[in-house]
């Protein structure tokens with residue numbers, strides 16, 4: 001089932017059972033689901049099949065970063081499992097991203113293919129430590145333009161960069177933003193955070209929300225509070 005909701009709930013769980021327990025409380029008309037490294041490493045493609053069986057569209061957040069041929073093969077495998085969206089690291093470079101795009105196009109596979117720019121857990125000092133002497137905003141812009149020119153459908157960034165990315169890359173370019181924190185949630189390990197309503201006003205097209213819902217005492221109430229905030233604008 002496709003949904004008009006911008007919400008993507010991150011199922012960061014250590015077992016398939018725990019992830020499906022949460023999925024069974026959610027409604028595919030109200031959100032999409034994200035499967036990341038922990039859950040996929042534990043459960044493999046079974047989790048994708050189980051979520052599809054429950055009617056959810058799935059963002060497979062494995063952030064592929066490898067040589068072009070390897071990434072193209074991984075992206076093809078994701079598309080053949082029918083996932084709605086997959087991502088690669090823009091830092092893998094133009095040839096890597098182009099190889100992924102070409103592989104999908106040549107096989108007639110349709111799936112959103114996006115690139116991670118700068119992780120929302122990073123700030124300027126973290127970039128400096130890995131040898132990047134730019135602010136997160138500058139680095140996101142640089143990688144987003146490279147991603148667009150390499151055939152990506154959009155990027156993962158924080159919502160702080162969404163407004164500028166809309167100006168640079170247009171409204172149709174997907175701006176998938178984790179680090180979403182409603183007023184009631186702690187930032188935790190995230191650094192570049194924003195509230196759901198502010199993120200949408202800034203130009204995010206999709207909001208990735210994990211712990212504020214999945215670790216809430218009442219996950220459905222937390223989700224409803226986020227939906228109410230979005231509806232109020």
Ligand SMILES: O=c1ccn([C@@H]2O[C@H](COP(=O)(O)O)[C@@H](O)[C@H]2O)c(=O)[nH]1
Pocket residue numbers: 010012036061116118119120121156157178179180190208209210211212
């Ligand atoms: O830059 C990034 C890229 C991916 N993520 C993922 O999003 C969720 C966020 O979860 P929260 O619990 O809401 O912090 C998580 O699965 C990350 O792997 C990200 O946070 N930042």
